[in-house]
Amino acid sequence: MVRELLKHLLKRPATLKYPFEKRPPFKGFRGRPIWDMKRCTGCELCYKDCPSEAIEMIGKGLEAEFKHHLDRCLFCGQCEEVCPVNAITMTEEYELASYDRAEMIIEFKREEKASKNLSRSSKNV
Amino acid sequence: MVPEGVVALLEILLFPGFLFLIALAFFYEWVDRKLLAKLQNRYGPLYTGPSGLLQPFADFIKLLSKEDITPKAADKFMFSCAPLFLLSFPLLALFLVPVAGLKALISFEGDLIFLMFLFTLIAVTVFIAGWSSVSRFSTVGGVRAAFQMLGYEIPMTLVMVGPAIAARTLSISQIVGWQTHNAAWFIWFQPIGFAIFVLCLLAELEFIPFDIPEAATEIVAGWSTEYSGRKLALIRLGKDVELVLAASLITSLFLGGPNSSLPILAIGFFLLKTTLAVVLLTTLRALFARFRIDQMIAGAWKYVIPLAILQMVLIQLGFGR
Amino acid sequence: MSYPTIRIPFGPQHPFHIEPEYFMFEVDGERVVSVTPRIGYVHRGIEKAIEDRTFIQNLYLIERICGICSNAHTTCYTQAIEEILGVEIPPRARFIRTIIAELERIHNHYLWLGLAAHEIGFETLFMYTWRDREIVMDLLEMVSGNRVHYAMNTIGGVRRDITPEIVEKIRKGLDALEERMRYYKKIAMTEPTISKRTAGIGILKPKDAIALCAVGPTLRASGIKRDVRADDPYIAYDEIPFNVITYDGCDVISRLFVRCDEVFESVNIIRYAMDRLPEGKIRIKVPRRVPEGEAVSRVEAPRGELIHYAKTNGTTKPERYKVRSPTLGNIPSLCKMLVGGYIADIPIIIAGIDPCFSCTDRMAFVNVNNNKQWILSGEELRRYAIKWYQKE
Numbered sequence: 001m002v003r004e005l006l007k008h009l010l011k012r013p014a015t016l017k018y019p020f021e022k023r024p025p026f027k028g029f030r031g032r033p034i035w036d037m038k039r040c041t042g043c044e045l046c047y048k049d050c051p052s053e054a055i056e057m058i059g060k061g062l063e064a065e066f067k068h069h070l071d072r073c074l075f076c077g078q079c080e081e082v083c084p085v086n087a088i089t090m091t092e093e094y095e096l097a098s099y100d101r102a103e104m105i106i107e108f109k110r111e112e113k114a115s116k117n118l119s120r121s122s123k124n125v
Numbered sequence: 126m127v128p129e130g131v132v133a134l135l136e137i138l139l140f141p142g143f144l145f146l147i148a149l150a151f152f153y154e155w156v157d158r159k160l161l162a163k164l165q166n167r168y169g170p171l172y173t174g175p176s177g178l179l180q181p182f183a184d185f186i187k188l189l190s191k192e193d194i195t196p197k198a199a200d201k202f203m204f205s206c207a208p209l210f211l212l213s214f215p216l217l218a219l220f221l222v223p224v225a226g227l228k229a230l231i232s233f234e235g236d237l238i239f240l241m242f243l244f245t246l247i248a249v250t251v252f253i254a255g256w257s258s259v260s261r262f263s264t265v266g267g268v269r270a271a272f273q274m275l276g277y278e279i280p281m282t283l284v285m286v287g288p289a290i291a292a293r294t295l296s297i298s299q300i301v302g303w304q305t306h307n308a309a310w311f312i313w314f315q316p317i318g319f320a321i322f323v324l325c326l327l328a329e330l331e332f333i334p335f336d337i338p339e340a341a342t343e344i345v346a347g348w349s350t351e352y353s354g355r356k357l358a359l360i361r362l363g364k365d366v367e368l369v370l371a372a373s374l375i376t377s378l379f380l381g382g383p384n385s386s387l388p389i390l391a392i393g394f395f396l397l398k399t400t401l402a403v404v405l406l407t408t409l410r411a412l413f414a415r416f417r418i419d420q421m422i423a424g425a426w427k428y429v430i431p432l433a434i435l436q437m438v439l440i441q442l443g444f445g446r
Numbered sequence: 447m448s449y450p451t452i453r454i455p456f457g458p459q460h461p462f463h464i465e466p467e468y469f470m471f472e473v474d475g476e477r478v479v480s481v482t483p484r485i486g487y488v489h490r491g492i493e494k495a496i497e498d499r500t501f502i503q504n505l506y507l508i509e510r511i512c513g514i515c516s517n518a519h520t521t522c523y524t525q526a527i528e529e530i531l532g533v534e535i536p537p538r539a540r541f542i543r544t545i546i547a548e549l550e551r552i553h554n555h556y557l558w559l560g561l562a563a564h565e566i567g568f569e570t571l572f573m574y575t576w577r578d579r580e581i582v583m584d585l586l587e588m589v590s591g592n593r594v595h596y597a598m599n600t601i602g603g604v605r606r607d608i609t610p611e612i613v614e615k616i617r618k619g620l621d622a623l624e625e626r627m628r629y630y631k632k633i634a635m636t637e638p639t640i641s642k643r644t645a646g647i648g649i650l651k652p653k654d655a656i657a658l659c660a661v662g663p664t665l666r667a668s669g670i671k672r673d674v675r676a677d678d679p680y681i682a683y684d685e686i687p688f689n690v691i692t693y694d695g696c697d698v699i700s701r702l703f704v705r706c707d708e709v710f711e712s713v714n715i716i717r718y719a720m721d722r723l724p725e726g727k728i729r730i731k732v733p734r735r736v737p738e739g740e741a742v743s744r745v746e747a748p749r750g751e752l753i754h755y756a757k758t759n760g761t762t763k764p765e766r767y768k769v770r771s772p773t774l775g776n777i778p779s780l781c782k783m784l785v786g787g788y789i790a791d792i793p794i795i796i797a798g799i800d801p802c803f804s805c806t807d808r809m810a811f812v813n814v815n816n817n818k819q820w821i822l823s824g825e826e827l828r829r830y831a832i833k834w835y836q837k838e
Contacts, residue, residue, distance in 0.1 A: 001633060005164050005411055005570070014166045014577045026584070028606070030591040051503035076506040076597045081605060090591070165573035261454055265789065333567055334639055337790070345460065414639035415567025417790040418476065 024092075030077045031093040035066055035108040039087035046079035046088060055079065063110070070096055070104040141224035141392075146216060149399075150365035153372065154181040156400060157407045164411045181365065185358050193354030200257035207254035208356040211247065211363035215370045218243040222373045223301050223382055225392045232298040237289055240297065240374075241282050244329065247367065248274040251338065254360075255348030266347025269418050270338035273328055276425035277335075281325035283433040284318040287311070288378045290440050301382030310381040317436045319379045321429055326371040327409060328421070330364070334413035337421060372402035451479050456792060458487045463796065465803040469784075476788045481781045485774075488803055496767040501527060501601060501736060504764065509595050511769060512802055514557060517550045518747035519769070520599040522754040525680060526743040527601050530736055530758055537682075537724040539603035544682040545616075545719050546589065546598050547745075548712040552623060553582045554748035555705040555712075558800045559630060562702060565793040566643040571633065578626045585619045588612060603729025613720050624713045631706040634699065644699040648783040648795035651696060660779040661772045662750020663708065664799045667701040669694030674746035685722075688715050698798045734762050747772055749800045773801045 016023060025031065042064035047057045054072035058065045080088045098104050136142055155170065155178055162169025170177025195204060221236045223229040229236070248270060255267020288311045289295050292303035304310055312319045328335035339347030349360055376382055376398040383391035383398075416424070451472040458466035466487040472479045492511055496504050508523045509516045521543055528535060556579040563571035583593045589612055590596035598604050608616075634640050650660065655668040665672055673690040675683045691707040693700035740757040750772030757766040776799040783795050 001412055001637060004574075004629075005408065008164055008166050011166060013162070013168045014580070015168055017168065017171065026588045026591075028591045029587065030597075049500070049502050051499065051506040074506055074510075074595070075592065076509075076595070077591065077605075078502065078506065078597075082502075161569075165570050166577055167573065261452070265454075333569065336567060411570045413568065414563070414571070414637070414643055416639065417643065417788060419788070420642055 025094060029092050029094070030075045030080075030090045032070065032075075032096055032106075033068065033073070033077075033079055033088050033090050035068070036087045036089070037065075037108055037110050039085045040064065040066075041085055041087075043084060045082045045084065049078050049082050051076060051078065065110060066108040068106045068108065070098075070106060071101050136230060137220075142220075142230065143216065145224075146219050146366065146369060147362070150362060150369050151181040151185070152178075153368050153399070153403050154365045156403050157368065160404060160407045161411055164408065185362060188358035188361065189355055191354040191357075193356060194351075196258060196260065196351050198259040199351065200259070203253055203257035204351075205356065207250055207257065208352065208359035208363070210250045211254065212359045212366065214243050214247045214250065215363060215366040219366065219370050219373065221297055222370070222377050223298050223391075224373065224395055225383065225388045229298045232296055234299075235295045237285065237295045237297055237300070241285060244281070245274070245278060248278070248329070251348055254352070255338075258348070258351035260351050262345045262350045263348050266338045266350065270331075270348055272418055272422060273335065273337055276422040277325040277328040277429075280321050280425065280429045280433040281329070283430075283437055284315070284321045284325070285374075285378060287315050287318040287436055287440055290437075291315070297377050301377050304381040310379060312379040315379070315436060315440065317432055317439075319375075321433050321436070322379065323375065323405065323409070324429065326375070327406065330367055330371055330406070332406060332410040334416050335421060336415055337418050368403065368406070369399070371406065372399040375399075375402040375405075454789065456796075463793075463801070463803075465801075467801070467803045469792075469796075471784075471789070471792065473789055476790070478784055478787050478789065478792065481784045483777055483781060485777065485803065493767055493769065497764055500762045501734065501764065504767075505600060506595075506597065508769075509597060512771070513594055514554050514802060515550065515747040515749060515752070516595050517546050517598060518745050518752055519754075520597075521547060521681065522743050522745040522747075522752050523756070524599045524601050525745070526741040526754050526756040527736060527758075528732075529741040529743065530739040530756065531601070531732055533602060533730060533732055535603050536727045536730060538607075538726045539728050540682040541719050541723050542604045542606075542608055542728065543599060544686065545608065545716050546586070546596060546604075547681070548716045548719075549582060549586055549589075549616075550596075551712045551748045552709050553579060553586065554800070555709050556582060556623075556627075558705055558797075559702070561800075562644075562698075562794060562797050563640075565797045566640065568640065571630070571640075575630060578623065581619050581622055585616055588615060600729060602732040603727070605729070607728050608720075608723070613723070616716065616720065620713050620716060624710060627706055627709045631703070634702055634706070641699060643791075643794060644702060645695070645697060647698045647791050648787060648798050649696050650779050650783050652694075654782055655696075655779060658779040658782055659775055660750075661775040662747070662800075663701055663704045664750065664776050664779060666690065666692045667704045668696045674744050674751050678744055680743075680745060682719060686715050686718050698794055701798050735760065736762070736764075749773060749802060750775060771802065773799065773803065776801070 042057075042059075042061040044057060044064075047055045047066075052072045052074050054069045054074070056067040056069065058067065075090070077090050080090050096104075138144060158180070159169040159177065170180035173179040173183045195201060218240050220230040221232065221240050223232075251270040252267045252274075255263040255265075255270060258264075258267075288300050291311065291314065292300045294300060294303065327333075331337075331339055339349060349357065352360055373395070376395060380398045380402070383395040451474050454471045454473055456469040456471060457463070458468045468484040468487060470482040470484070472481075492507065496507060499507055504523065505520060509520050511519050556575055560572045560575035560579065563569075563575060586596055587593045589608060590598045590606060598606060634644075650664065650668050652668045652670055655665050655670060660668065669692050671690050671692050674680070675688070676690050688711050691704050691711060693703050695703075736758045738758060738760045740755070742753065742755045745752045745754075752772055753770040755766075755768040755770075756764055759765040780796065780799050780801075783798070784792060787795060
């Protein structure tokens with residue numbers, strides 16, 4: 001045990017200086033999901049399968065738009081898996097905490113209205 | 126010339142008095158935390174000051190500003206007094222130990238006995254602090270502290286007398302003087318005594334493996350469970366000063382103390398040796414699991430006390446001086 | 447005994463354990479005279495919530511019964527549902543499930559070792575084991591995409607494949623994990639302070655262990671060879687040879703050794719499974735509607751035997767669901783172990799069964815109200831409750 005202890009005197013600490021040093025997530029990490037509204041057909045599958053009702057649908061079919069409630073999201077990836085047209089991708093973003101719940105609703109709109117996206121979604125891209 | 130009274134006052138207040146000792150206490154807490162972190166493959170304090178040097182001080186300030194709660198059922202007077210005693214006893218004891226130069230601030234024949242008395246008083250105050258908070262965890266912690274004292278007090282006293290017998294004086298300053306004069310350290314003559322002393326100091330400081338009175342996973346924070354805010358800040362500062370006291374006692378009794386009468390050199394030697402002592406204490410602390418109170422006392426009476434007596438016998442027979 | 451005893455509460459909030467649970471100890475000096483456990487502080491109403499969700503959604507809810515053995519719970523759940531559906535999952539999926547289950551077991555045992563070290567005040571060992579736990583957590587993240595809730599199992603197979611590159615990385619990680627665990631076992635055997643605090647503590651005699659229905663490593667440390675993986679093989683365990691570890695010390699250090707050796711066994715199981723990973727599909731399509739039926743499924747979770755019971759009624763949601771977690775099975779024997787011990791030994795004995803009270807109580811914060819943001823203060827909640835009962 002003594003030898004083990006002394007060996008660590010020269011070693012670099014295993015912990016990271018977190019906010020300054022970040023460990024990149026592995027490939028395939030399930031972070032914040034994003035919708036590609038060009039592909040979305042409005043099939044409602046992601047909305048129906050979401051275990052925590054984090055996905056809110058406004059309108060139907062090709063008109064449908066989404067509100068994603070980050071504060072409820074489990075990051076399970078079920079929406080990504082179930083999407084028949086691969087419109088949903090899980091990004092590698094993981095620093096998603098916020099002081100305000102209102103800030104944690106991310107809207108995904110169709111092309112013509114895309115400019116009105118909430119500030120948060122553009123900030124994070 | 127500056128009048129002598131002013132010099133004495135400055136000595137007590139600034140150097141090597143209160144201010145210096147308290148700064149040293151914060152510094153050694155930092156050394157302790159940083160080294161422990163290093164041994165455990167972590168960073169330890171990082172951001173306050175250069176590599177976290179000011180972190181203990183920042184913690185102290187922060188605790189001072191926190192709400193101070195006194196439990197309703199507590200014995201208010203004793204509850205408030207205990208933290209003051211816990212800070213002032215080790216500070217007072219430190220005045221008896223030579224820091225800069227060969228002579229301590231207060232030095233008289235028999236100050237070693239007085240220091241032992243202060244050590245006991247600290248343990249008794251811990252018990253009182255636990256008892257007066259009334260909480261069950263504090264009571265158990267306080268009782269454990271008292272029990273633990275029964276275990277380590279006797280061997281510690283015995284081995285502290287060792288150097289005194291060898292140097293034929295009961296004054297710490299003169300023990301240091303003897304070592305300087307004979308250019309010899311007691312650690313070479315009385316290695317058993319040194320080991321036992323370090324072990325007992327671990328118990329006195331409530332470091333692992335003897336952090337039984339404040340074992341976090343068993344009795345929350347032990348005797349200090351109910352303390353908060355300013356009182357807790359004082360207790361923590363007191364603990365740090367106690368660490369300085371422990372380190373400087375190891376230095377004075379066994380490592381030859383500040384080995385020079387030149388103040389600059391003396392303070393340099395003192396800092397070097399006490400830092401070494403802190404490093405030793407910290408490394409030991411990282412090495413063990415916590416003992417149970419019955420195991421600790423049984424161990425102390427079965428092994429440590431006989432060994433301490435053996436050391437005394439050896440000294441009487443002429444080895445170790 | 448005519449002495450008055452002191453009653454010492456442990457919990458619901460106590461630094462010895464992160465989860466809220468309550469034990470009332472009657473102590474005489476430092477000796478424990480009797481124990482009264484009170485469970486239910488983390489009741490989340492999960493079983494009811496399960497009835498309210500579709501089978502797909504339940505995958506993720508059931509995963510969240512426990513943070514550590516999340517995979518064991520979903521394995522158990524998918525097994526039950528697959529049994530009702532009458533489908534057989536592809537062999538590759540079975541092997542991948544086995545690999546994940548064993549990685550999870552390694553993770554859990556590393557975590558436990560750290561916690562046990564913490565309970566006996568061995569901070570350095572705690573730091574080291576939790577650092578090394580990162581290796582297996584990284585492996586799991588690499589395979590599944592998340593460090594805690596792997597979400598690997600789905601009804602009809604697994605969601606992600608294990609590629610040859612990942613196999614290589616897992617092999618490397620396993621070598622490191624095996625070597626470190628060997629070292630920790632050596633420390634546990636040689637370090638006197640550890641054996642002083644764990645040997646001969648929390649004795650559970652084999653007779654009592656059977657009478658009180660102990661499960662998992664707690665049972666196996668009492669010398670009884672019982673393991674669902676061997677007795678009632680599920681997923682790929684019938685094709686993989688492995689030993690059931692038993693020690694007959696009946697005390698905490700035997701539980702420690704059982705877990706250390708189980709890590710070695712798990713490493714071997716994973717290596718074997720990766721060598722013989724069958725080719726083929728990883729999942730099959732299953733209908734969303736599950737026919738009427740009921741099923742009981744058993745899994746050897748890292749902490750012991752886990753039982754799930756499902757009853758379906760031909761819709762997309764289960765009619766009744768019941769979970770019996772390993773910790774619940776171990777609580778009676780825990781009380782037996784504690785009586786007669788010292789206060790100082792309480793934490794390590796409780797930690798010795800590797801308790802997971804969230805598993806036991808099953809709670810979930812189901813504050814989903816379709817369209818509105820829904821945060822309630824305590825006062826609001828009280829008013830809400832009053833209104834609710836007035837309506838009735």
